[in-house]
Structure formats: C-alpha cells, structure tokens
Amino acid sequence: MLAPSGFLMFFVILVPLALAFYISVIDLDQYTIQHWLKAPFVGLQNYVEAINDTSLLHAVRLSVSQALLVSLITMPIGIAAALATQNAFRGRAVVRSVFLVPYILPAFVVATVWRTMMHPQGLLDHVVGSVGIDVGLWLNGPTSFWSLVLVQSWSSWPFYYLLVLAGLQSVDKEVHEASALDGALWWTKLRYVVLPYLRGSILLALVISFLHNVNAFTLPYVLFGVPAPHDVEVLPVLTYVTSFQSFRFGLSAAMAVVSLALVVVPLFLYLRAVRLDSGEDRVRR
Amino acid sequence: MKARNAMGALAGIAVVGLALAGCSGSDSPASSSSPAGSATAAKIDGTGKTVHVMIAANGLYPEQQKTWFGEVSDKFKAETGATVEFETFASANDELTKIQTSVLSGQGPDVYSLGTTFTPTAYATGAFMTLGDAEWAQVGGRDKFVPSTLGISGPDEKNEIAVPFASRPFVMAYNKDLLAAAGITDLPTTWDELTDDAKKLTTGDVHGLAIGYADGFDPWKFIWGMSIQAGNPILNLEDGKAQIDVDPTQTAYQTYFDWYSKDKVVDPAALGWKNAQAVAAFADGKAGFVPMVSATSRVTLDKSAVAGKYAYALMPTVPPGMTTNPGDGKPATSIISGDNMVVAKYSKNQDLALALINMLTSTENQTSYNKTFGDLPTNQEAATAIQTGDELLKPVLESSAGAIGTPFSGAWGDTQLALTNVVVQALPALQAGGVSESDLKAALQTAQSTAQASLDKAK
Numbered sequence: 001m002l003a004p005s006g007f008l009m010f011f012v013i014l015v016p017l018a019l020a021f022y023i024s025v026i027d028l029d030q031y032t033i034q035h036w037l038k039a040p041f042v043g044l045q046n047y048v049e050a051i052n053d054t055s056l057l058h059a060v061r062l063s064v065s066q067a068l069l070v071s072l073i074t075m076p077i078g079i080a081a082a083l084a085t086q087n088a089f090r091g092r093a094v095v096r097s098v099f100l101v102p103y104i105l106p107a108f109v110v111a112t113v114w115r116t117m118m119h120p121q122g123l124l125d126h127v128v129g130s131v132g133i134d135v136g137l138w139l140n141g142p143t144s145f146w147s148l149v150l151v152q153s154w155s156s157w158p159f160y161y162l163l164v165l166a167g168l169q170s171v172d173k174e175v176h177e178a179s180a181l182d183g184a185l186w187w188t189k190l191r192y193v194v195l196p197y198l199r200g201s202i203l204l205a206l207v208i209s210f211l212h213n214v215n216a217f218t219l220p221y222v223l224f225g226v227p228a229p230h231d232v233e234v235l236p237v238l239t240y241v242t243s244f245q246s247f248r249f250g251l252s253a254a255m256a257v258v259s260l261a262l263v264v265v266p267l268f269l270y271l272r273a274v275r276l277d278s279g280e281d282r283v284r285r
Numbered sequence: 286m287k288a289r290n291a292m293g294a295l296a297g298i299a300v301v302g303l304a305l306a307g308c309s310g311s312d313s314p315a316s317s318s319s320p321a322g323s324a325t326a327a328k329i330d331g332t333g334k335t336v337h338v339m340i341a342a343n344g345l346y347p348e349q350q351k352t353w354f355g356e357v358s359d360k361f362k363a364e365t366g367a368t369v370e371f372e373t374f375a376s377a378n379d380e381l382t383k384i385q386t387s388v389l390s391g392q393g394p395d396v397y398s399l400g401t402t403f404t405p406t407a408y409a410t411g412a413f414m415t416l417g418d419a420e421w422a423q424v425g426g427r428d429k430f431v432p433s434t435l436g437i438s439g440p441d442e443k444n445e446i447a448v449p450f451a452s453r454p455f456v457m458a459y460n461k462d463l464l465a466a467a468g469i470t471d472l473p474t475t476w477d478e479l480t481d482d483a484k485k486l487t488t489g490d491v492h493g494l495a496i497g498y499a500d501g502f503d504p505w506k507f508i509w510g511m512s513i514q515a516g517n518p519i520l521n522l523e524d525g526k527a528q529i530d531v532d533p534t535q536t537a538y539q540t541y542f543d544w545y546s547k548d549k550v551v552d553p554a555a556l557g558w559k560n561a562q563a564v565a566a567f568a569d570g571k572a573g574f575v576p577m578v579s580a581t582s583r584v585t586l587d588k589s590a591v592a593g594k595y596a597y598a599l600m601p602t603v604p605p606g607m608t609t610n611p612g613d614g615k616p617a618t619s620i621i622s623g624d625n626m627v628v629a630k631y632s633k634n635q636d637l638a639l640a641l642i643n644m645l646t647s648t649e650n651q652t653s654y655n656k657t658f659g660d661l662p663t664n665q666e667a668a669t670a671i672q673t674g675d676e677l678l679k680p681v682l683e684s685s686a687g688a689i690g691t692p693f694s695g696a697w698g699d700t701q702l703a704l705t706n707v708v709v710q711a712l713p714a715l716q717a718g719g720v721s722e723s724d725l726k727a728a729l730q731t732a733q734s735t736a737q738a739s740l741d742k743a744k
Contacts, residue, residue: 030410031744122557140556140709
C-alpha cells in the first residue's frame with residue numbers, strides 16, 4: 001500500500017527538490033542552459049551571492065513581516081464573520097456567498113482592480129483626500145508595503161472564515177444549550193466555550209495562511225509590476241525576476257531553497273498539526 | 286536503514302538525470318539543410334509533416350489571429366503539403382519556459398517568434414540555428430528585408446539567427462488641433478524643443494506630454510534613445526564596459542524626471558501610468574504629444590476623441606541639452622522593435638521551417654498582415670508600397686529605417702531592467718518634488734554595477 005504514495009512522493013516531491021538543490025550549486029544561466037549537465041559546479045557561490053550581492057535578506061524580511069501581519073490581521077475578521085453567520089437568519093446564504101467573493105476571485109483580478117483604485121488621483125486618493133489625508137503614492141515608496149498588506153488581507157481573510165466555520169460545526173449543540181442554561185453572556189460563551197473548540201482550526205488556519213502569504217507571487221507581481229518598488233520586493237518576486245528577467249537560474253534556485261528553509265518551520269508545525277488531528281492519534285489518545 | 290534509503294533515492298535521481306540527459310539531444314541539427322539557394326518553399330515536399338510555431342498571443346486581435354493561423358496553415362499546405370500548428374504564449378515568461386523545456390528535451394516548436402530585444406538572450410542559449418548564405422536564400426535573401434530590421438538578427442552578419450517578421454518602430458503621436466492652437470508650426474526635432482513645445486501646450490487639464498512613468502519598458506527606451514543620440518550605447522561591447530553612470534545618461538534621466546517635477550508638462554497622475562494609460566490620455570485629447578507609441582496605437586486613436594485630429598512624427602533625434610548630435614552620437618529614431626523568427630537547432634523540419642518563414646515574409650503576406658494587425662512589414666517591397674499609399678504611416682516607416690538595435694548581448698535583459706529600476710525607485714522622490722543629483726548619481730552607480738556584473742558574465 002505504501003508503493004503508490006512512495007512513487008508519487010519520489011517523483012512529485014523528491015526529484016524536483018533534488019533538482020532545485022542541484023541547480024542551486026551550478027552556474028546555470030542563459031549561456032549554459034543548453035548543456036545544463038555541464039554547467040560549472042560553483043558550490044555555495046550562488047548562496048553567497050544571493051546573500052551578499054542581492055536584496056535577498058531584505059526580501060525575506062519583507063515577505064515574513066507581510067505574511068505575519070496579514071495572517072494576524074485577517075484572523076479576527078475571519079472569526080467574526082464565521083460567528084456572525086453561524087446562526088440561521090434570513091439571507092444568510094447570500095451573506096455567506098458574498099463573504100467568499102474576495103477568496104474566489106483570481107489574484108490577478110484582485111490586483112488589477114486594486115491597482116486601478118490605487119493609481120495617483122484614483123478612487124482611494126479621492127476617498128482619503130476628502131478627509132484631508134494625502135498618503136502620496138499607494139503603489140510605490142513606504143506606503144506600498146501597507147498597500148500590499150491591505151490588499152492581501154482583503155483577498156485572504158475568507159480563508160479563516162471558511163476554516164472557523166467548519167470548526168464551529170464541531171461545537172456540540174448541547175454545549176450551547178448548557179451555557180445558555182447557565183446564563184452565560186455572549187462574550188463569556190465565546191471566550192470560554194466556543195473558542196477552545198476552535199483553537200485547532202484557528203492555529204491550522206494561521207499556519208496555512210502564513211505559508212500562503214509568504215509564497216504569494218501573482219498579487220504583488222500584478223499590483224506593483226517589475227522591477228518592483230524596493231518596499232515590496234518580496235521573495236517570490238525577487239526569485240522570479242532573477243530567473244526570468246536576469247536568466248540566472250542557479251542564483252534563483254538558491255533563493256528558492258532559502259525560501260524553502262523559510263517555510264520549513266511553519267510547514268513542520270502544519271504537518272504535525274495534521275498528524276495530531278488524524279484518526280489514528282485519536283485512537284491512541 | 287535511513288542511510289540505505291537515502292542512497293536509494295540518490296541512485297533514483299541519478300537515473301532520472303541520465304534519462305533527461307539522454308533526451309536532451311545533440312547540438313547539431315537533426316536534419317541537414319538544403320544547399321544554398323536550392324530550396325524554396327514551393328519545391329519542398331512536406332506531405333504528412335507538421336511545422337510547429339510558437340508565437341505571442343495577440344491581445345488586440347485574438348479572433349483575427351485565430352483566422353490567420355488557419356489561413357497560414359491552408360496556404361502552406363497548398364504550397365508544400367505540410368500543415369502548420371500554432372501555439373501561443375501570453376508573456377515572455379511563458380515563452381522562456383517553453384524554450385527552456387524544449388532546449389532541455391530536444392523537442393518542441395520548430396519556429397519561435399521572438400520580441401526583438403529578447404533575440405540576444407535567445408542567441409545566448411545557443412539553441413537556434415545560425416543563418417548562413419544558404420538559409421538566407423531559403424527565406425528569400427537578406428535583400429528582401431528593410432535593412433534596419435536586420436540590425437538585431439545577430440551579433441554580426443556571420444552569426445545571425447533571426448529573420449525579421451514584423452516591425453513596430455516607435456514614434457510620437459501629436460494632436461494637430463492642440464499644436465495649432467498653441468501656435469506650434471514646426472515639429473520638434475530635439476528633446477529640448479519638445480520640452481519647450483510641451484510647456485506651450487500645457488494649460489488647464491491639458492498637458493504637453495503623456496508619459497507612462499510606471500511602465501515596465503518605456504523608461505529604458507527613453508533613456509537608451511537619448512543616450513545613444515549623445516554617443517553612449519549604454520553597453521560598450523567592444524571594451525566590455527557598461528556605461529550608465531556617465532553624463533549623457535544622467536542628463537537623459539534628469540530630462541525625463543524634469544518633465545514631471547520641474548517643467549510640469551505631464552499629468553500628476555502619470556506617475557502611475559503605463560504606456561496604455563498615456564495613450565488613453567492622449568486619445569481623450571488631454572495631451573499634445575505622446576511619445577514612444579507604435580503604429581498599433583492607431584487602433585485606439587481612430588476610435589477616440591482625437592480621430593482625424595492626430596498624426597505621427599519621429600521622436601526627437603538630438604539629445605537633451607544639444608542642438609545637433611555630437612560626433613559619436615547616432616540619430617536613432619527608435620529601438621529596432623517588433624518580432625523576429627528563429628528556427629530551433631533541434632528541429633527535424635528546418636527546411637520546411639525556413640520555407641514557412643519565406644512564405645510569411647513574402648510581399649503579399651506582409652501586406653495582408655499589416656492590414657489585419659497594424660504591424661509594419663519587414664519586407665522592403667511591402668514597406669515601400671505602404672509608404673506611398675498611407676500618409677499617416679510615413680513617419681512610422683521613416684522611424685523603422687532610422688531605428689538602431691539595442692546592444693546585442695545576453696547582458697541586455699539585465700541592463701534594461703536596471704535602467705527601468707532607476708525610474709521605479711525614484712518615483713516617490715519625484716512625487717515629493719524631484720530627484721536630487723546625488724540620489725540620481727547613487728542610483729546610476731547601482732544600475733552600473735548590475736549591468737557590469739551581467740556583462741562580465743556574458744559569453
């Protein structure tokens with residue numbers, strides 16, 4: 001029974017991973033791609049160049065801080081939306097559908113629409129200008145980082161909503177009834193009864209959201225274009241430009257490996273969470 | 286146990302690696318080409334064969350492009366018995382990925398249509414067949430083409446890989462009514478004159494120039510153009526030196542920035558514009574000039590508020606701060622812009638591929654392609670016919686004749702990115718009032734380092 005999954009794991013995960021590692025230690029570029037097996041072995045030189053001569057560390061800082069911020073900002077929004085639509089009310093199906101719109105829209109559509117709104121003298125400038133605020137450029141300079149956080153949050157908060165909504169289904173009806181009989185107020189009920197049930201779902205959503213946001217490419221690429229402004233030159237965009245505009249495939253593979261290292265810790269946490277949630281573990285417990 | 290598993294995995298990877306290496310094929314063409322001049326498209330028997338062509342998807346005319354694919358295949362079948370299958374790519378990234386996988390596996394499209402500025406990168410891969418006398422004869426000979434369009438076919442005449450297929454030289458469009466109202470009778474031929482005229486045209490919500498400062502490509506085209514007009518080719522391939530942090534290029538950037546911050550001849554919103562939005566502002570009658578447009582802008586402009594009120598003109602060919610080109614300056618009207626066609630070395634249908642290119646670059650097909658898609662012919666006869674028959678396109682064809690190729694080096698991709706990056710990173714300062722000389726110098730030094738590092742790697 002292990003054979004099919006082992007086969008898949010070998011060809012879908014291990015082989016590409018091994019190739020990525022291999023490419024990261026050779027000088028593969030537009031000049032050597034035709035004879036890639038003969039490309040000069042350069043050891044860790046690509047890694048050294050990536051760290052010393054490119055904006056890799058800056059990109060890592062940006063990616064991690066952006067992903068963390070978005071994951072934390074969207075958490076309460078998603079939880080609140082799920083709680084608000086838990087109980088049946090007239091029009092709930094419509095509200096639940098509308099909540100999913102940001103999530104199901106393709107990232108390039110989201111980015112294109114927001115880009116239009118964020119143009120100089122665009123809709124957002126008019127809105128904030130009407131209350132006397134001038135933020136300068138939304139899509140370049142220091143504000144652009146917060147623009148990225150805003151748009152990424154807008155498009156990804158329904159992910160929490162979905163997972164929390166699923167988690168809410170696991171709260172036993174009797175628990176609600178018991179807390180109501182005990183006279184618990186909504187906050188007390190939420191804090192001490194519902195949220196403990198949701199802890200697993202929320203933590204899982206946090207980890208996946210972080211991974212998703214660290215690796216987000218399409219949204220920043222379409223929103224800011226390339227070359228990216230310094231404040232939003234996130235890791236996936238930097239890797240893309242290095243590979244497809246500078247044609248330094250070896251160097252970009254080294255960057256990709258670094259980004260892999262970046263997601264390994266949350267990935268490990270995620271895999272551990274999934275394993276702990278499995279039926280096998282429940283039996284063991 | 287773990288060690289044994291790891292060894293097994295490594296052995297597996299090695300096997301896969303060898304298998305891939307086996308697939309990668311050899312450098313030599315899979316089939317030999319015909320002797321010089323012995324083959325023409327009509328004489329080749331391609332019955333039962335298929336020529337695969339990779340070409341950019343045409344966003345402006347998607348339906349017409351599909352129809353054109355069918356027509357080409359039918360016509361080629363009638364001539365040779367072979368069919369043509371087209372595959373489209375949406376971006377240079379898609380195309381590069383396809384080239385990579387094809388080069389590695391030794392199979393894929395027989396013919397690629399490449400953007401002109403991407404041709405040096407394609408050449409650097411060594412994956413495309415070199416066109417000797419025999420191959421040029423098979424596509425109708427070099428004399429068949431507008432001479433300037435051959436300027437980016439290879440590093441020199443003996444090492445050409447690309448056949449010019451479509452020409453999209455850059456010009457500027459101007460609003461005849463606005464210019465007349467401002468009393469401008471002579472079109473500017475220097476960048477300083479253009480700036481002066483733009484000042485006269487700027488009034489109310491109408492601006493002298495429409496510039497796409499946030500475009501991913503326009504900025505480097507302006508900077509390269511002004512620089513080479515002043516004698517600086519940006520990359521000096523003979524000496525292997527990048528020349529970005531030098532006076533002519535600094536002046537070019539300063540002029541480009543001053544339009545916004547000092548001369549105030551562009552819309553404040555232009556900091557967020559791409560080329561299409563600059564054209565849209567001109568189409569609304571809100572700008573006197575829109576530089577760096579190709580003939581394809583005609584599609585938009587003929588349906589706009591300026592229909593019948595605009596014309597094309599050459600962009601200035603004298604660099605900023607000067608009244609004539611210096612001794613080593615070249616009066617470049619545009620970069621050589623458009624599409625080239627190349628044949629893959631691994632192709633087993635090289636003769637058929639060349640016959641197809643011969644057919645596509647014939648006078649008849651080039652004329653019809655121009656009528657359908659707006660791109661100018663690279664075929665000299667077709668280009669001459671258009672020049673005599675279409676007054677509006679005359680300056681565009683003049684621009685094609687005066688266009689100069691960007692440096693033919695694999696380092697150009699990085700260099701144009703570095704040139705554009707200077708503008709991208711300067712936009713916040715520009716909005717805040719202007720880019721200081723020291724900041725500009727620092728940015729140029731960064732771009733210089735990037736370009737030099739890339740040039741040092743060039744082979």
